[in-house]
Structure formats: structure tokens, C-alpha cells
Amino acid sequence: MKKIKTEEDTFLVPPTMHAMVMHQANKPLVETELPVPKPLKNQVLIKILACGVCRTDLHIMDGELKEPKLPLIMGHEIIGLVISLGREVENLKPGDWVGIPWLGFACGYCPYCLKEEENLCENALFTGYSMDGGYAEYTLAYADFCFHIPPRYANASGAPLLCAGLIGYRAFGMLGNQSKKIGIYGFGAAAHIFIQVALYNDKEIYAFTRDGDQFTQEFARKMGAVWAGSSIEMPPSAMDSSVIFAPVGDLVPKALKDLDKGGTVVCGGIHMSDIPSFPYELLWEERILRSVANLTRKDGKEFLEIAEKIPVKTETRIFPLREANEALETLRKGEIHGSVVLVME
Numbered sequence: 001m002k003k004i005k006t007e008e009d010t011f012l013v014p015p016t017m018h019a020m021v022m023h024q025a026n027k028p029l030v031e032t033e034l035p036v037p038k039p040l041k042n043q044v045l046i047k048i049l050a051c052g053v054c055r056t057d058l059h060i061m062d063g064e065l066k067e068p069k070l071p072l073i074m075g076h077e078i079i080g081l082v083i084s085l086g087r088e089v090e091n092l093k094p095g096d097w098v099g100i101p102w103l104g105f106a107c108g109y110c111p112y113c114l115k116e117e118e119n120l121c122e123n124a125l126f127t128g129y130s131m132d133g134g135y136a137e138y139t140l141a142y143a144d145f146c147f148h149i150p151p152r153y154a155n156a157s158g159a160p161l162l163c164a165g166l167i168g169y170r171a172f173g174m175l176g177n178q179s180k181k182i183g184i185y186g187f188g189a190a191a192h193i194f195i196q197v198a199l200y201n202d203k204e205i206y207a208f209t210r211d212g213d214q215f216t217q218e219f220a221r222k223m224g225a226v227w228a229g230s231s232i233e234m235p236p237s238a239m240d241s242s243v244i245f246a247p248v249g250d251l252v253p254k255a256l257k258d259l260d261k262g263g264t265v266v267c268g269g270i271h272m273s274d275i276p277s278f279p280y281e282l283l284w285e286e287r288i289l290r291s292v293a294n295l296t297r298k299d300g301k302e303f304l305e306i307a308e309k310i311p312v313k314t315e316t317r318i319f320p321l322r323e324a325n326e327a328l329e330t331l332r333k334g335e336i337h338g339s340v341v342l343v344m345e
């Protein structure tokens, strides 16, 4: 073991770590012992405390997202402790609690970065997809893309904020201040944080779930939804705006049907099944249909501040790292309220 002495603590870095590794699509992750990686000049080494399991990870495993690095350590909702620094890192120090989100790196010089749309960066690297992520005991992250994590969230409860929370926050910003009645289609990890931000901003939430999913409808009501029902039902009144978190294209025409004139429907997922064709009248009268992609660091900083102020509380179901496959299946079956999080023993 190599000792790293810092002002705050002495960190012991073992030579190897446990990780759950994806070798190919549609196969379970494999528990593997790997060398602890060494940071590049602008990276930090992080000892992971917890990592959220996101629906995106299922899309990666199922081969629906086509270009993962392989072999791959998935996981992009990481809470951890900075252990050591590359030689050019100035914004972090050993002992800092950080969160690592999906956007692992953006170039800073492509046309999108130059117009402050780094979420659309042409040269972006994504944590747990194009670079290794959090289903492991240690990981590397680019220092400029880590968020400082307030003490309240320096534990498993903070992990879901880093994707589920952030994507919801970015989607919330697209709905327009005038929206009062907001529909949510799919009430999982993202929705259970979104609703807290929305209620804090004095909105009314209408939760649409899979037909007959009383379990989730009850959860939505408990979280403060004024109405919860099946996604094939008509809500009691038209929605001012909506977010679709479920990766189901059939929900798009339905959400437009439920939407008032001038309203916006935001698709919040990275992947969705095909959207069936629909009559133009569903879009007519200035209804807007759009997606939300990735995040910017500005979103992250703003959201973490607001989350602490509200304060957002996450519901988590904890699995040990080595049970990552079981955790993913639990998420797939929707047998949980809130978020699934892996913790490192």
C-alpha cells in the first residue's frame, strides 16, 4: 500500500480494486479485480462511497446505446472522496467530497462549447460510457468536471442527485415559469426529485404511471402529486407542460393530447422507443415537443445549491457493489420507490 499524506488525513491506496465490469451488451457485469488507476495531470483519483444506478445504464447494457467503451465500468452518479491529484489540479484537494456526473469532460473549443452548450459538446466524454465510471471502489475524474458536494449529500442519498436530479432540473428549466400544472410520465428516480423542486416552486404535479401500477401511483401521491393515474387515462384538466421520463415513445402523442395550448413536452431520457405518428392537430396551437440532453456544469452547480436549500430528500434502495446485476434488474422491474444506489463495502 502506498501512503498519501494530506493535511486532513492519510489515505491508503491499495494496488487493486474491485469493479463490476461490462464486457459486452446483453451479458451480466463481471466482478473483476483491477489495478487502481492513476490520474492524468488534470484528473483526480476518487475513492467511491456510493454510485447511483440509472436507467441509462440499462440502455447501455441492453445495447440500445451503441458506442460504449469496452470493457466498461458503468455508473455516472458518483459520490466519493478525492484521494490524490494530477499535477495540474488546483480546484480540489485530497479529502474533498465530490460528485461525478454523466458529463465527464467537454472540450471547451467546439462550436457548442463556445456557445455555452457544453452538454452538446462534439468531443464530450461521458462517465460510465466513454470513460470508466462508478461501479468500482475507485475511479478517475477530470477535476474541472467534479462538483463539490455539501456534507448533507456526502453519502448514498446524494448519488441520485447527480443524474436523476440534474436531468430533471434541466428539464424543469425548459417548462417556462408560467406552467402551473405539470405532468410527469414515469414516476421513478428522476420524478421523485423533480417533484420536490416543482413543489418548492409552487407547481401542481400530475403523475402518470404504467396502467394499473398502484404501487407507483401511491408513491407519487405520498410525494405530493395532486393527481396520480394511469398514462392511458385523461387527467382531470389539461397540463400546462409535461416531462416524459419513461423511455416509451407511445407516451409522446398521449402527452401532447393531455397538453394545453402553448405548452411544452420535454422528453427527459437518453433513449426512447420509436414515437408513433400522430395527427398534426396534437402539435398545433404552439405546443412544443423537445428533448433534454446531458447537462452543463452550470446546471450542476445551480441544482446542488437549490437541492440543499429545499432540501431535496432522496429515497434510495441500497445494494452492495458486488450485487450490481441484481440492482440493475430491480430497477428494470420498477420494484422500487425512488433510486437504486450501489455502496462500496
Ligand SMILES: [Zn+2]
Residues within 6 Å of the ligand: 106, 107, 108, 109, 110, 111, 112, 113, 114, 118, 120, 121, 122, 123, 124
Ligand atoms: Zn466541446
Ligand SMILES: [Zn+2]
Residues within 6 Å of the ligand: 054, 055, 056, 057, 076, 102, 163, 164
Ligand atoms: Zn443517468
